Every structure is written in C-alpha cells, then in structure tokens.
Amino acid sequence: MATAPIVNPFREGLRQDRATEPCQLVIFGASGDLTHRKLLPAIYNLAQAQLVPPSFNVVGFARQPIGDDGFRQRLRDGVAQSSEVRQRDEGTLNALADRMHYVTGNFDDPRAFATLKSALAEFDQRYGTGGNRIFYFATPASLYGGIAEQLHAAGLTSAADGKPAGFVRFVVEKPFGRDLASARALNAELLRFVTEDQIYRIDHYLGKETVQNILVFRFANGIFEPIWNRRYVDHVQITVAESIGIESRGAFYEETGVVRDIMQNHMIQLTSLVAMEPPQTFDARDFRDEKIRVIEATKPLNTDALDQAAVRGQYGPGSAGGAPVVGYRQEDGVAKDSITPTYAAFKIIVDNWRWAGVPFYVRSGKRLPKRVTEIAIQFKEAPHLPFLKSQVEAVEGNVLALRIQPNEGISLKFGAKVPGPSMRIRSVMMEFAYGATFGTEDASPYERLILDCMKGDQTLFDRADGVEAAWQLVDPVLSAWEADRSVRFPNYPAGSWGPAAADQLVARDGRQWRRL
C-alpha cells in the first residue's frame, strides 16, 4: 500500500502558505543586462524579505569570464542602481553574495555544461538544495533550444547523480518566437527535453500587482461581474502608451516592432483578463484555461479588409518632454525606409455569449504624449433620461477605468447634480488610488514571478497553447503588413496620439478614443 506523503504541519497559517522549496537558480546570460538590471535586484529583494528558501544559491553561466567575484559585483551594482530595491541591507547582500557562483562557458560547449553539472552537484551538497534546479534563460530566444539540448545531454534535465531527481524548471523570457511557426518550433524544441509543467514562460506584465488586481476587482466583488457583459458594456478600450522612443535598441526594434513587442503578449494578456470567464479556482490549469478560451474565441482580423480592423503607424519627428525629437527612421540602427510599426491599434471582437457585439479597441505605441497603461470599460448610456436635453447634454456614459501604470488605481465616472436651484448634471470621477490606500511598496514583477517559480506555481506564466493562440491571432496581420510596403510612413508625429486612421477606426463605430 502506498504511504501518504508527509505534509509539513508547521507551514499552515504562516505568512507564506506555500513553501519555496530549496533550490539552485542557474541563470544563463548571467553577465547580461537583464540579469544585472532586473533579476539580481529581484533576487536580492526576495532574500531581503526572507522569501527565498534557506537552502538556496545562485549560479551564473555566460561566456564572459567574470568569475565569482565579478558576478557578485554585478549583484552589488544592480542593487545599488535599481529603483526597485526597497531596502538596502549590507548583511543580506553579503549573505546572498556568498551563495553566488559563476561558471564561464559557451552555450554550445558540452565541456562547459559538464563543468556546470559538477558545480551544481557540489553546491547541492554544500547548500542542501536537494537536486532542485531552476534554469533561467536570460538569453536571446534563438539560444533556448541549444541550451536546453546541452542541459539534456549533460544529464541536467532529469536525475541528478543517481539520486532521485529533484525538480527541474525552465524559465524563458518573451518573445516566444517571432511568429506562429517559430513559436511552435520553439515550444516543440523545449518540449523535447522537459514537459510543459516544467516550463515557465515569463510575461512580466502578469507579475504586476495592478494587473493581478484586475482579477481581484472582477472576481472578489459581487457588484461588478453582473454588469460585466454585452448587456451593460458598450465597448472596452485598452491603451499601452509609451512616451519614450526606442532608446538605443534600434536593431532590436527593427526586428520586433510594436505588434511583437506589445500586442502579441501584453495586450492580449490584458484583453484576456478583462474578458475571461471566472475560473473555477485560481490554480494554474483553471486560470490559464479560461484565459486561453478568450483568445480562442477572438475573431481573426480580416486581412481582406484589414484597415477596417487594424491600423499601423510609425512616428516621425516631433516632440517629447518639451523638446524636439527625431523620427523613428532617424534613430540609430533603423533603416531609412523602415516599415516597422511603432504604433498599432486593433478592433478586437471576442465572439462569445458574454461579449457578442462589444468591440475591444486596443492600441499601443511609442512616442505618444504620455506613458500610460489603462483599461477602460465604457458602459452603455441610461436607456431613458427623464431630464431636459439641455440639462444632460454634458453627461457622458459611465466609464470604469483600471489604471495599470502610472498612478495605479481605479476610477469611476458618473453623472452628478451640480448644486443649485436648477437641474444641471455634470460628469464626475470617483477615484481610488493605490498609493493613497496601501503604503507598502509593490514587489517588482520579476520578484513575484521568480518566487512563484520557486513555489512551482505556473498560474501567472504562459502556456504553450496560449502563446500559440496569441500568435495565431496576430500572425496574419504581421504577414499582411510585412508584405505591403506601400504604406506611407511616418504617419504620426512624435508626441501625438497616433495616426489619424486610428481615430477613424473607432469613429466609424460612432465612438472615440478616451483622452488620457
């Protein structure tokens, strides 16, 4: 008869109700920018908050021969420079640095992986990490398959040194491919060596507190869900606007563009969270099933009449922050005749019972007037107004706005009577501001997601079918736009809200973009 597994009886009711298991975190691309700017400060924050397991260490792996000392210095520099570090504590920093090691090697060199393997075995003994490994791929996606293959060949994806295998988890960063075919190929490549429940695909947007609050707002409050449907909602607008340009990432952006950078992942995630049905539970399977159902229910954009449902743009010279700025084609690393879009707007139709006939207008762009990410639920107007037309002409429909960044919060616009002897109605905003209500500082998205990975919780990570469904949606648009070079770019000046065609996209339906 099988014996029931022993459960830790002391864990119940404590601050962390799910334990982080002992583990080694191995970072490929450990000398790179992502590791330095995001990962190491996030790991430090977790250590400072005593959220990493006591049996824990970090191993960096990269080509650059920086050694243990160099890797530890990156930690110190990253912590010193990061705005996401909440409390700098020398004791925590030293204790973490002592548990950081570095292996130099090429990603295609079997000897380097053999060295890594023996180092991990030694650290298992030293730190008591029990053969549990998290392999974080902080490298370009083109290297994922090769690294996975080397790990497998070195025997690092299964049993560790003859002992029963601990867990092995892969954390991979977006972009997951650059189109549907490459995403499928990438998934297939990783799935040759590990199973789906071992792969943690990070979309850092899902690690944001305010994004997770969309779920709390919808499903922990009884008053909103009954009106969250076609009967009451006129349309939804989602904006992911950036005021910055492409900075020094011209070559990267030329290959990516706004559709791959934002629309295929962050935008579709936000749309799913707004449109999904309540999951049975918030475990990884139920939650991700419901998210993916939204994507699957979304009508493909009609490429025969694409301009009726999608608009692309590229910024020209204009202004930002009160100073003139160059256009996209004048940026370093950008082709003079580039047709890479820096702006996109889609009209999305989620073709299901709840959302039939409710368009989701989504837009994202660079060099827009301000940095703002916001979801606005525009409600239908009251069916009958028992007021004179002159009294209510300034009244607009109710809008519920969920602000993801900055000034995270929620606002509700409604009509109120202007005090006085006559009946005059004016729209007013009722505001909830995170910063005014919760004094604690948010954990960074990477902190949350690394912690979830340590706990083995995949809820906030993308699943292969979800990634592929999202590509399936945007792939025809990308193909159509990349084949059509007749577009006249630039078509919006830096510092404006995008091309005129984006306004027409919503105006055709008798609507307009919110002024943000």
Next chain:
Amino acid sequence: MTPKLVLPPNFVPIDTGRVEDALAARWQTPDHDAGPAVHACTLNLIACVEDAAATAAVSAIVDQLAATHPIRAVTIVTDEAAEANRIQAWVAAGSAAAPGSQISSEEITLFAQPDDTELLAATVEGMLAADLPAYFWWRGGSPTRDHTFSALARLANKIVVDSIRFGDGAAALDTVRRLLDYRDGRAGVADLNWVRTAPWREAVAACFDDPEALALLPLFDRASINYASGPEGALPPSARALLISGWLASRLNRLRGRVRLKPVVEAGHGPGRVLKVSLSSRASPAALELERRPAPTGVVAVAKDQSGRTIREWLFPTTTLSEAELLHRSIDSPARDPLLEAALHHD
C-alpha cells in the same frame, strides 16, 4: 489640561462635536503645500494609552502606522486630571506621512476622566469611519474588570493587546484566552507577544520545507524550549515560550504534554526571551535544533538524522520588531486568528 498630556505640535484642540466637520474640511480645502489629497481609509484604530505620560510615545507609534496606512486613529488618554463629564478633543492638522507620500490619515486624540467610560465610548463610536473594521489597541495591563476597556472593546472587530504587559506568563495567557470569548467570541484577538514569536514559527516551518528534514518528522515525539531566566534565577515560563509550546503541540498532536520548558541563565537576554527550540526523538538521536544567535542576529538551525549525523544547517536572519511593526502586523486582518487560538488552547 494636565501637563502630562504631551501632543505633537500639529494637533489642534477642537470642540468634540466638531471633529467630523474638521476632518471633512481637510478633504475639501486643498493643501497647497501637500498638493491635492485623495481620501482613502482602510480601518479605524482606537488606541488606548495606559498612562497620560505615554501619550507622546503612543502618538509616535500611531503616526508611524498612519504614515503607511490611511487610517482613522482615535487615541484615548484617561487621567484624573481631566475634566469630569467632558471629553476634550484634538485633531491632527496635517498628514503624518513622509513628504511625497499620497497616504493621508486622520488622527484624533481624546482626553477624559477614567470614570467617564460610557460618555467616552459613545463619543468614540460617533467618530468611527463607517463600514470599516475597528481595531482596539489596549496598551495597558490586564484589562480584566477595567471599565474603560469593556466600554471600548465592544466597539471593536479586533482587540489588540500585548500579553507581555499582563505579566508575560501563564496568567497573562489566561487573560488573552478570556478575551477570545469577549463579545460572545465575535471579536478577534491579536497579541503582540504572539507576533514576537513569528520568527521562530517561520524558522521551524522553513526547516520542514526541506524534504530530508520533513522525512525525519515522524521520529519526533518530544520538544523542548529554552527561555532566558531572570537575573535572580529560575523564572516561570514566559508567555512567548508557552505560545511556542502551544503552537508546536497544536500543529503536531503527539507533542501534546511533551514539550519541556526550561529556564536558562544566559547574559544579554531579557527575561522570558526564547533562546532555543528543539524537536527530538526518544528512540534515536534524530533532532532539529534551532538556537538564537547574537550578531548578526538570527536563528541557527541544525537537523540530525537517526544516526546523529548533521544532514542540514540553516541560518535565518531575524530582526527585533519595534512596537509599531508588531502593531502593523497585528492589524493585517480583522478576522480571528485560528493559529493563535489553537496555541492558546494547547499551551
């Protein structure tokens, strides 16, 4: 007004009946220095000062809390020097929050005769923000048969006490246990002393997160807790030691009646402080021992297998929490704390 009542300079006296108007006016009159305020409030805190001389200290703690939580805090000072049948009130004119913070709390201080309990309770009740939980922080000694406590505790969703102020022993926990039945058990109870034991509980739990240590768990059938004895020798078990003992027994039933509490003389530790927690086996040398370490402050843990071989060692950094931080953690939730209640019933 008694000279013992020392309030921060931003507190201004106000007619008790006008407190609500004065607070409302704050949100309607833009503060040009601080910028536009956003009105948010998450809870009511009724803080009862044990002695007028402690008003400044309590006010500082409330300020620390108010700087990170938008709260409505009503601090109560009772003193014979106060006027009879009259509640005097002060409101803080500005926010306690750090410059740049959006947090803006509302702080009121009331001064009353100890005998005016009903008048005081009625005044406080009228000042609570609607629909939000009320936490009643009693900073005094044992509240048994204290009229002020009884009058104010009935307004609370959660009563917050510190059993260290009740004598820090078994009798102190008896008092806390009685509070659980207060208001027919409808009010939750938080004990700052229980929060003080959190690092021990978290360290024990973290050790058993390790699969190899967890595999030893079935062997453990007894436990011991060492606590600092006073300078004059043996001291009855402290409330902290008893709480940890109760928690161990409530989580692992076979430890019931098998937790030994041992006073030890060790310099540098205040009386009652827990110094070591061990789980062991009568049948083998298997053990888990957690011991307080001085600088850098922390708890060192060692797990030994059936042969007495060390299989795992840990270091858990710890920090001593200030009273404000203990209070902060105690007002996380207005709900009853089943873990504390189980520990109280197993000590």
